[in-house]
Amino acid sequence: MRKKLLYIICVLSIYSCKNENIIFKENFEAGIVGKTPEKPWKTSGKGIIRIDTLNVFEGKQAIYFESGEGFANRAFITIENQLPKDLIYYYGSMKMYVEKASPDGVHWTMIQTSGKTSKGFEAEIRYGGQHNKRIMANYDTPDLKTDCWHHTSFKIPEKKWFSIQWYMNRDVGNMKLWINQKLVHELNANTIEKGCLGNENNNEWTFPMFEKITLGWVDYQRGGSTRKVWIDDVVLSKEKVN
Template structure:
Protein backbone atom coordinates (compact mmCIF):
# COMPACT_ATOMS: atom_id res chain seq x y z
CA UNK A 1 0.00 0.00 0.00
CA UNK A 2 2.82 2.42 0.90
CA UNK A 3 4.60 1.61 -2.36
CA UNK A 4 1.44 2.35 -4.34
CA UNK A 5 1.05 5.70 -2.59
CA UNK A 6 4.64 6.59 -3.44
CA UNK A 7 4.03 5.75 -7.12
CA UNK A 8 0.87 7.85 -7.20
CA UNK A 9 2.65 10.72 -5.46
CA UNK A 10 5.55 10.52 -7.94
CA UNK A 11 3.30 10.75 -10.98
CA UNK A 12 1.30 13.59 -9.38
CA UNK A 13 4.48 15.63 -8.87
CA UNK A 14 5.68 14.78 -12.40
CA UNK A 15 2.36 15.92 -13.84
CA UNK A 16 2.56 19.23 -11.97
CA UNK A 17 6.14 19.83 -13.13
CA UNK A 18 5.28 19.10 -16.76
CA UNK A 19 2.22 21.32 -16.53
CA UNK A 20 4.26 24.21 -15.13
CA UNK A 21 6.86 23.76 -17.85
CA UNK A 22 4.20 23.88 -20.56
CA UNK A 23 2.48 26.89 -19.01
CA UNK A 24 5.74 28.85 -18.83
CA UNK A 25 6.30 28.16 -22.53
CA UNK A 26 2.90 29.53 -23.58
CA UNK A 27 2.72 33.33 -23.46
CA UNK A 28 -0.72 33.98 -25.00
CA UNK A 29 -3.87 32.06 -25.95
CA UNK A 30 -7.28 32.94 -27.37
CA UNK A 31 -9.97 30.40 -28.29
CA UNK A 32 -12.49 33.17 -29.10
CA UNK A 33 -15.10 31.81 -26.73
CA UNK A 34 -15.53 35.22 -25.05
CA UNK A 35 -18.15 37.77 -26.01
CA UNK A 36 -15.62 40.37 -27.15
CA UNK A 37 -12.21 40.84 -28.76
CA UNK A 38 -10.87 43.13 -26.04
CA UNK A 39 -7.24 42.04 -26.39
CA UNK A 40 -7.21 42.68 -30.14
CA UNK A 41 -7.54 45.83 -32.23
CA UNK A 42 -9.27 45.78 -35.61
CA UNK A 43 -8.18 47.47 -38.83
CA UNK A 44 -9.51 47.77 -42.36
CA UNK A 45 -12.92 48.26 -43.92
CA UNK A 46 -13.56 44.49 -43.99
CA UNK A 47 -15.74 42.70 -41.44
CA UNK A 48 -14.32 41.01 -38.33
CA UNK A 49 -16.68 39.28 -35.89
CA UNK A 50 -17.12 36.33 -33.54
CA UNK A 51 -19.06 33.61 -35.34
CA UNK A 52 -20.87 30.51 -34.08
CA UNK A 53 -21.40 29.02 -37.54
CA UNK A 54 -17.91 27.47 -37.61
CA UNK A 55 -15.36 26.52 -34.97
CA UNK A 56 -12.38 24.23 -34.62
CA UNK A 57 -13.08 23.83 -30.92
CA UNK A 58 -15.72 25.20 -28.58
CA UNK A 59 -18.77 27.05 -29.85
CA UNK A 60 -17.33 29.84 -31.98
CA UNK A 61 -14.37 31.23 -33.89
CA UNK A 62 -13.51 34.60 -35.42
CA UNK A 63 -14.60 35.33 -38.97
CA UNK A 64 -12.90 37.71 -41.42
CA UNK A 65 -14.59 39.05 -44.55
CA UNK A 66 -12.18 41.09 -46.69
CA UNK A 67 -12.63 42.88 -49.99
CA UNK A 68 -10.45 44.05 -52.86
CA UNK A 69 -7.35 46.12 -52.11
CA UNK A 70 -5.56 47.08 -48.90
CA UNK A 71 -8.33 49.44 -47.75
CA UNK A 72 -10.78 46.53 -47.50
CA UNK A 73 -8.53 44.30 -45.38
CA UNK A 74 -9.94 42.44 -42.37
CA UNK A 75 -7.30 42.33 -39.62
CA UNK A 76 -6.94 41.94 -35.88
CA UNK A 77 -3.70 42.95 -34.15
CA UNK A 78 -2.11 42.15 -30.81
CA UNK A 79 0.14 44.70 -29.15
CA UNK A 80 1.37 44.11 -25.59
CA UNK A 81 4.49 43.81 -23.44
CA UNK A 82 4.61 40.06 -23.98
CA UNK A 83 5.11 40.54 -27.73
CA UNK A 84 7.80 43.22 -27.36
CA UNK A 85 9.75 41.14 -24.84
CA UNK A 86 10.20 38.25 -27.28
CA UNK A 87 13.28 37.89 -29.45
CA UNK A 88 11.78 34.79 -31.04
CA UNK A 89 8.41 33.10 -30.78
CA UNK A 90 6.22 30.38 -32.20
CA UNK A 91 2.60 30.92 -33.13
CA UNK A 92 -0.15 28.49 -33.97
CA UNK A 93 -3.79 28.65 -34.98
CA UNK A 94 -6.41 26.83 -36.97
CA UNK A 95 -7.78 28.32 -40.18
CA UNK A 96 -10.69 27.67 -42.50
CA UNK A 97 -10.33 29.37 -45.90
CA UNK A 98 -13.49 29.35 -47.99
CA UNK A 99 -11.55 30.26 -51.13
CA UNK A 100 -8.03 31.71 -51.37
CA UNK A 101 -7.15 34.70 -53.55
CA UNK A 102 -6.95 33.97 -57.31
CA UNK A 103 -3.70 33.69 -59.25
CA UNK A 104 -1.68 36.90 -59.30
CA UNK A 105 -3.31 38.50 -56.27
CA UNK A 106 -0.90 38.87 -53.34
CA UNK A 107 -2.39 38.21 -49.91
CA UNK A 108 -1.20 38.28 -46.27
CA UNK A 109 -2.66 36.29 -43.36
CA UNK A 110 0.11 36.57 -40.69
CA UNK A 111 2.33 39.59 -40.03
CA UNK A 112 4.82 40.65 -37.35
CA UNK A 113 5.96 44.26 -37.48
CA UNK A 114 7.95 46.94 -35.68
CA UNK A 115 11.11 49.04 -35.77
CA UNK A 116 14.40 47.42 -36.78
CA UNK A 117 17.78 48.02 -35.07
CA UNK A 118 18.61 50.18 -38.12
CA UNK A 119 15.73 52.53 -37.37
CA UNK A 120 13.32 51.72 -40.21
CA UNK A 121 9.98 49.92 -39.90
CA UNK A 122 9.70 46.38 -41.25
CA UNK A 123 7.02 43.73 -41.65
CA UNK A 124 7.62 39.99 -41.98
CA UNK A 125 4.59 38.23 -43.46
CA UNK A 126 3.14 34.91 -44.51
CA UNK A 127 0.54 34.79 -47.24
CA UNK A 128 0.67 33.84 -50.90
CA UNK A 129 0.32 34.91 -54.51
CA UNK A 130 0.87 32.58 -57.48
CA UNK A 131 -1.64 29.74 -58.01
CA UNK A 132 -2.64 30.08 -54.32
CA UNK A 133 0.88 29.06 -53.22
CA UNK A 134 2.25 30.08 -49.82
CA UNK A 135 4.79 32.92 -49.88
CA UNK A 136 6.92 34.74 -47.31
CA UNK A 137 7.02 38.50 -47.85
CA UNK A 138 9.14 41.30 -46.35
CA UNK A 139 8.48 45.01 -46.67
CA UNK A 140 9.82 48.20 -45.12
CA UNK A 141 9.35 51.94 -44.83
CA UNK A 142 10.56 54.55 -45.42
CA UNK A 143 13.25 52.53 -47.24
CA UNK A 144 11.98 50.35 -50.10
CA UNK A 145 12.38 46.56 -50.29
CA UNK A 146 9.23 44.40 -50.89
CA UNK A 147 10.97 41.02 -50.90
CA UNK A 148 9.48 37.61 -51.60
CA UNK A 149 10.25 33.93 -51.08
CA UNK A 150 7.83 31.60 -52.86
CA UNK A 151 6.97 27.99 -52.07
CA UNK A 152 5.30 25.24 -54.08
CA UNK A 153 2.73 24.55 -51.35
CA UNK A 154 -0.88 25.55 -52.01
CA UNK A 155 -2.99 26.76 -49.10
CA UNK A 156 -5.80 24.31 -48.15
CA UNK A 157 -9.39 25.39 -48.77
CA UNK A 158 -12.83 24.45 -47.42
CA UNK A 159 -11.51 22.63 -44.35
CA UNK A 160 -9.92 23.37 -41.00
CA UNK A 161 -6.13 23.12 -41.07
CA UNK A 162 -3.39 23.97 -38.59
CA UNK A 163 -0.93 26.81 -39.14
CA UNK A 164 2.28 27.14 -37.12
CA UNK A 165 4.92 29.80 -37.61
CA UNK A 166 8.26 30.86 -36.16
CA UNK A 167 9.82 34.33 -36.16
CA UNK A 168 13.35 34.96 -34.86
CA UNK A 169 14.62 38.53 -34.99
CA UNK A 170 18.17 37.59 -33.95
CA UNK A 171 18.76 35.17 -36.82
CA UNK A 172 16.31 36.91 -39.20
CA UNK A 173 14.65 33.57 -39.83
CA UNK A 174 11.05 32.47 -40.29
CA UNK A 175 9.39 29.07 -40.68
CA UNK A 176 5.87 27.93 -41.52
CA UNK A 177 4.17 24.57 -40.98
CA UNK A 178 0.78 23.57 -42.45
CA UNK A 179 -0.86 20.55 -40.76
CA UNK A 180 2.51 19.75 -39.19
CA UNK A 181 4.45 19.83 -42.47
CA UNK A 182 7.28 22.36 -42.81
CA UNK A 183 6.42 24.22 -46.02
CA UNK A 184 8.81 27.17 -45.72
CA UNK A 185 12.03 28.24 -44.03
CA UNK A 186 13.43 31.64 -44.94
CA UNK A 187 17.12 30.81 -44.37
CA UNK A 188 16.98 27.35 -45.93
CA UNK A 189 17.62 28.33 -49.55
CA UNK A 190 17.43 31.15 -52.10
CA UNK A 191 15.19 29.44 -54.64
CA UNK A 192 12.60 31.86 -56.10
CA UNK A 193 13.69 34.61 -53.72
CA UNK A 194 14.31 38.30 -54.37
CA UNK A 195 13.32 41.93 -53.77
CA UNK A 196 11.57 44.53 -55.91
CA UNK A 197 13.80 47.26 -54.45
CA UNK A 198 17.29 47.12 -52.99
CA UNK A 199 17.39 49.76 -50.22
CA UNK A 200 18.36 47.06 -47.68
CA UNK A 201 20.83 45.14 -49.87
CA UNK A 202 18.42 42.18 -50.31
CA UNK A 203 18.48 41.58 -46.52
CA UNK A 204 15.41 40.65 -44.45
CA UNK A 205 16.16 42.65 -41.28
CA UNK A 206 13.58 41.63 -38.68
CA UNK A 207 12.09 44.21 -36.30
CA UNK A 208 11.46 44.38 -32.60
CA UNK A 209 8.11 42.59 -32.42
CA UNK A 210 5.73 45.43 -31.60
CA UNK A 211 2.62 44.05 -33.27
CA UNK A 212 1.25 40.69 -34.44
CA UNK A 213 -1.49 40.88 -37.08
CA UNK A 214 -3.80 38.07 -38.22
CA UNK A 215 -6.58 37.97 -40.78
CA UNK A 216 -6.61 38.60 -44.52
CA UNK A 217 -5.74 41.28 -47.06
CA UNK A 218 -5.64 41.21 -50.86
CA UNK A 219 -3.26 43.96 -51.98
CA UNK A 220 -4.60 44.12 -55.55
CA UNK A 221 -8.11 44.64 -56.86
CA UNK A 222 -9.94 42.26 -59.16
CA UNK A 223 -9.88 39.20 -56.92
CA UNK A 224 -13.31 39.53 -55.34
CA UNK A 225 -14.00 39.05 -51.63
CA UNK A 226 -12.55 36.55 -49.16
CA UNK A 227 -14.08 34.81 -46.15
CA UNK A 228 -11.94 32.94 -43.61
CA UNK A 229 -12.16 31.77 -40.01
CA UNK A 230 -9.47 31.53 -37.33
CA UNK A 231 -9.61 29.65 -34.04
CA UNK A 232 -7.38 28.58 -31.12
CA UNK A 233 -4.50 31.06 -31.38
CA UNK A 234 -1.45 30.22 -29.23
CA UNK A 235 1.86 32.09 -28.90
CA UNK A 236 4.75 30.29 -27.20
CA UNK A 237 8.48 30.47 -26.58
CA UNK A 238 8.99 26.91 -27.82
CA UNK A 239 7.32 24.84 -30.52
CA UNK A 240 4.33 22.98 -29.09
Protein backbone atom coordinates in the same frame (compact mmCIF):
# COMPACT_ATOMS: atom_id res chain seq x y z
CA MET B 1 8.75 8.13 -16.07
CA ARG B 2 9.22 11.71 -14.86
CA LYS B 3 6.89 13.05 -17.58
CA LYS B 4 4.27 10.44 -16.67
CA LEU B 5 4.48 11.38 -12.99
CA LEU B 6 4.16 15.08 -13.84
CA TYR B 7 1.08 14.33 -15.92
CA ILE B 8 -0.53 12.41 -13.05
CA ILE B 9 0.20 15.28 -10.67
CA CYS B 10 -1.36 17.75 -13.10
CA VAL B 11 -4.50 15.64 -13.47
CA LEU B 12 -4.96 15.09 -9.74
CA SER B 13 -4.09 18.61 -8.66
CA ILE B 14 -6.90 21.09 -8.01
CA TYR B 15 -4.70 23.61 -9.80
CA SER B 16 -3.99 23.43 -13.54
CA CYS B 17 -0.42 22.90 -14.68
CA LYS B 18 0.58 26.09 -16.46
CA ASN B 19 2.93 25.98 -19.44
CA GLU B 20 5.41 28.76 -18.68
CA ASN B 21 6.47 28.92 -22.32
CA ILE B 22 3.06 30.12 -23.50
CA ILE B 23 2.91 33.91 -23.68
CA PHE B 24 -0.54 34.56 -25.11
CA LYS B 25 -3.64 32.47 -25.87
CA GLU B 26 -6.97 33.29 -27.49
CA ASN B 27 -9.86 30.98 -28.32
CA PHE B 28 -12.49 33.72 -28.89
CA GLU B 29 -14.91 32.08 -26.47
CA ALA B 30 -15.31 35.30 -24.46
CA GLY B 31 -17.00 37.23 -27.25
CA ILE B 32 -16.12 40.06 -29.61
CA VAL B 33 -12.46 41.09 -29.53
CA GLY B 34 -11.31 44.38 -28.08
CA LYS B 35 -14.02 44.67 -25.41
CA THR B 36 -11.88 44.11 -22.30
CA PRO B 37 -8.23 44.62 -21.25
CA GLU B 38 -7.84 40.84 -21.28
CA LYS B 39 -8.72 40.81 -24.99
CA PRO B 40 -6.51 43.58 -26.34
CA TRP B 41 -7.16 43.07 -30.04
CA LYS B 42 -7.56 46.06 -32.34
CA THR B 43 -9.35 45.79 -35.67
CA SER B 44 -8.42 47.51 -38.93
CA GLY B 45 -9.77 47.73 -42.46
CA LYS B 46 -13.21 48.01 -43.98
CA GLY B 47 -13.74 44.27 -44.09
CA ILE B 48 -16.13 42.33 -41.84
CA ILE B 49 -14.83 40.97 -38.52
CA ARG B 50 -17.17 39.17 -36.14
CA ILE B 51 -17.53 36.20 -33.84
CA ASP B 52 -19.06 33.13 -35.50
CA THR B 53 -20.78 30.19 -33.78
CA LEU B 54 -21.45 28.05 -36.85
CA ASN B 55 -17.99 27.29 -38.25
CA VAL B 56 -15.61 26.62 -35.34
CA PHE B 57 -12.62 24.36 -34.82
CA GLU B 58 -13.45 23.57 -31.20
CA GLY B 59 -15.52 25.14 -28.48
CA LYS B 60 -18.47 27.33 -29.37
CA GLN B 61 -16.92 30.31 -31.16
CA ALA B 62 -14.31 31.31 -33.73
CA ILE B 63 -13.54 34.64 -35.36
CA TYR B 64 -14.72 35.32 -38.91
CA PHE B 65 -13.04 37.62 -41.44
CA GLU B 66 -14.46 38.79 -44.75
CA SER B 67 -12.08 40.97 -46.74
CA GLY B 68 -12.60 42.76 -50.04
CA GLU B 69 -10.48 44.01 -52.91
CA GLY B 70 -7.43 46.13 -52.13
CA PHE B 71 -5.69 47.10 -48.90
CA ALA B 72 -8.46 49.41 -47.66
CA ASN B 73 -10.88 46.46 -47.52
CA ARG B 74 -8.63 44.28 -45.36
CA ALA B 75 -9.96 42.47 -42.29
CA PHE B 76 -7.24 42.44 -39.61
CA ILE B 77 -6.95 42.02 -35.85
CA THR B 78 -3.75 43.15 -34.09
CA ILE B 79 -2.29 42.78 -30.61
CA GLU B 80 0.46 45.14 -29.51
CA ASN B 81 3.27 44.76 -26.95
CA GLN B 82 2.16 41.33 -25.74
CA LEU B 83 5.55 39.70 -26.32
CA PRO B 84 8.55 40.54 -24.07
CA LYS B 85 10.70 43.29 -25.55
CA ASP B 86 13.89 41.24 -25.17
CA LEU B 87 12.44 38.18 -26.92
CA ILE B 88 14.74 36.96 -29.70
CA TYR B 89 12.33 34.44 -31.24
CA TYR B 90 8.78 33.24 -30.84
CA TYR B 91 6.42 30.57 -32.17
CA GLY B 92 2.83 31.17 -33.20
CA SER B 93 0.05 28.74 -33.94
CA MET B 94 -3.63 28.83 -34.82
CA LYS B 95 -6.34 26.90 -36.57
CA MET B 96 -7.56 28.35 -39.85
CA TYR B 97 -10.32 27.79 -42.41
CA VAL B 98 -10.11 29.43 -45.85
CA GLU B 99 -13.19 29.11 -48.00
CA LYS B 100 -11.30 30.05 -51.17
CA ALA B 101 -7.83 31.56 -51.45
CA SER B 102 -6.99 34.60 -53.57
CA PRO B 103 -6.79 34.01 -57.34
CA ASP B 104 -3.52 33.79 -59.25
CA GLY B 105 -1.56 37.04 -59.25
CA VAL B 106 -3.25 38.56 -56.20
CA HIS B 107 -0.84 38.95 -53.27
CA TRP B 108 -2.34 38.26 -49.85
CA THR B 109 -1.19 38.38 -46.21
CA MET B 110 -2.66 36.35 -43.33
CA ILE B 111 0.08 36.64 -40.64
CA GLN B 112 2.24 39.68 -39.93
CA THR B 113 4.78 40.62 -37.25
CA SER B 114 5.92 44.23 -37.22
CA GLY B 115 7.97 46.72 -35.22
CA LYS B 116 11.13 48.82 -35.24
CA THR B 117 14.42 47.27 -36.37
CA SER B 118 17.88 47.73 -34.88
CA LYS B 119 18.58 50.04 -37.82
CA GLY B 120 15.83 52.40 -36.71
CA PHE B 121 13.23 51.83 -39.42
CA GLU B 122 9.92 49.98 -39.21
CA ALA B 123 9.62 46.54 -40.82
CA GLU B 124 6.89 43.98 -41.45
CA ILE B 125 7.53 40.24 -41.88
CA ARG B 126 4.61 38.28 -43.27
CA TYR B 127 3.19 34.99 -44.39
CA GLY B 128 0.62 34.91 -47.17
CA GLY B 129 0.79 33.94 -50.81
CA GLN B 130 0.41 34.99 -54.41
CA HIS B 131 0.96 32.70 -57.41
CA ASN B 132 -1.59 29.89 -57.91
CA LYS B 133 -2.50 30.03 -54.19
CA ARG B 134 1.04 29.14 -53.14
CA ILE B 135 2.35 30.16 -49.70
CA MET B 136 4.84 33.04 -49.74
CA ALA B 137 6.97 34.83 -47.17
CA ASN B 138 7.09 38.61 -47.59
CA TYR B 139 9.20 41.43 -46.13
CA ASP B 140 8.34 45.10 -46.41
CA THR B 141 9.29 48.44 -44.86
CA PRO B 142 6.92 51.42 -44.86
CA ASP B 143 9.70 54.01 -45.16
CA LEU B 144 12.13 52.14 -47.43
CA LYS B 145 11.72 50.48 -50.81
CA THR B 146 12.13 46.75 -50.18
CA ASP B 147 9.04 44.51 -50.67
CA CYS B 148 10.94 41.22 -50.75
CA TRP B 149 9.37 37.85 -51.48
CA HIS B 150 10.21 34.19 -50.97
CA HIS B 151 7.87 31.73 -52.66
CA THR B 152 7.13 28.08 -51.93
CA SER B 153 5.55 25.31 -53.98
CA PHE B 154 2.93 24.58 -51.30
CA LYS B 155 -0.69 25.58 -51.90
CA ILE B 156 -2.83 26.73 -48.98
CA PRO B 157 -5.63 24.30 -47.99
CA GLU B 158 -9.20 25.34 -48.77
CA LYS B 159 -12.66 24.45 -47.41
CA LYS B 160 -11.35 22.68 -44.31
CA TRP B 161 -9.81 23.49 -40.96
CA PHE B 162 -6.03 23.18 -40.83
CA SER B 163 -3.24 23.84 -38.37
CA ILE B 164 -0.83 26.66 -39.15
CA GLN B 165 2.34 27.27 -37.12
CA TRP B 166 5.08 29.81 -37.62
CA TYR B 167 8.46 30.75 -36.16
CA MET B 168 10.29 34.08 -36.34
CA ASN B 169 13.83 34.73 -35.11
CA ARG B 170 15.10 38.32 -35.26
CA ASP B 171 18.62 37.43 -34.16
CA VAL B 172 19.47 35.22 -37.15
CA GLY B 173 16.79 36.60 -39.49
CA ASN B 174 14.95 33.33 -40.01
CA MET B 175 11.29 32.34 -40.27
CA LYS B 176 9.49 29.03 -40.75
CA LEU B 177 5.96 27.90 -41.51
CA TRP B 178 4.25 24.56 -40.90
CA ILE B 179 0.87 23.50 -42.33
CA ASN B 180 -0.63 20.49 -40.53
CA GLN B 181 2.78 19.87 -38.93
CA LYS B 182 4.53 19.78 -42.33
CA LEU B 183 7.35 22.30 -42.78
CA VAL B 184 6.48 24.18 -45.98
CA HIS B 185 8.85 27.16 -45.73
CA GLU B 186 12.11 28.23 -44.14
CA LEU B 187 13.66 31.55 -45.10
CA ASN B 188 17.27 30.42 -44.62
CA ALA B 189 16.78 27.14 -46.49
CA ASN B 190 14.27 27.66 -49.28
CA THR B 191 15.70 29.05 -52.54
CA ILE B 192 12.53 29.05 -54.67
CA GLU B 193 11.84 32.37 -56.39
CA LYS B 194 13.27 34.96 -54.03
CA GLY B 195 14.05 38.63 -54.54
CA CYS B 196 13.11 42.23 -53.72
CA LEU B 197 11.32 44.94 -55.69
CA GLY B 198 13.52 47.61 -54.06
CA ASN B 199 17.05 47.46 -52.65
CA GLU B 200 17.13 50.34 -50.17
CA ASN B 201 18.02 47.79 -47.48
CA ASN B 202 20.57 45.99 -49.69
CA ASN B 203 18.09 43.16 -50.33
CA GLU B 204 18.33 42.15 -46.67
CA TRP B 205 15.47 41.03 -44.43
CA THR B 206 16.25 43.00 -41.26
CA PHE B 207 13.81 41.61 -38.70
CA PRO B 208 12.02 43.95 -36.27
CA MET B 209 11.20 43.77 -32.60
CA PHE B 210 8.02 41.75 -32.05
CA GLU B 211 5.85 44.75 -31.23
CA LYS B 212 2.68 43.91 -33.17
CA ILE B 213 1.15 40.60 -34.26
CA THR B 214 -1.54 40.87 -36.94
CA LEU B 215 -3.87 38.12 -38.17
CA GLY B 216 -6.64 38.01 -40.74
CA TRP B 217 -6.63 38.61 -44.49
CA VAL B 218 -5.78 41.27 -47.03
CA ASP B 219 -5.66 41.18 -50.83
CA TYR B 220 -3.34 43.96 -51.96
CA GLN B 221 -4.65 44.04 -55.52
CA ARG B 222 -8.14 44.26 -56.93
CA GLY B 223 -9.82 41.54 -58.96
CA GLY B 224 -10.11 38.90 -56.27
CA SER B 225 -13.66 39.58 -55.04
CA THR B 226 -14.11 38.67 -51.34
CA ARG B 227 -12.26 36.28 -49.05
CA LYS B 228 -13.97 34.40 -46.23
CA VAL B 229 -11.68 33.14 -43.48
CA TRP B 230 -12.09 31.75 -39.93
CA ILE B 231 -9.45 31.60 -37.18
CA ASP B 232 -9.51 29.77 -33.84
CA ASP B 233 -7.15 28.81 -30.98
CA VAL B 234 -4.32 31.36 -31.33
CA VAL B 235 -1.18 30.68 -29.26
CA LEU B 236 2.06 32.68 -29.02
CA SER B 237 4.84 30.81 -27.27
CA LYS B 238 8.54 30.44 -26.57
CA GLU B 239 8.39 26.88 -27.92
CA LYS B 240 6.63 25.14 -30.78
CA VAL B 241 3.08 24.17 -29.86
CA ASN B 242 1.61 21.08 -31.55
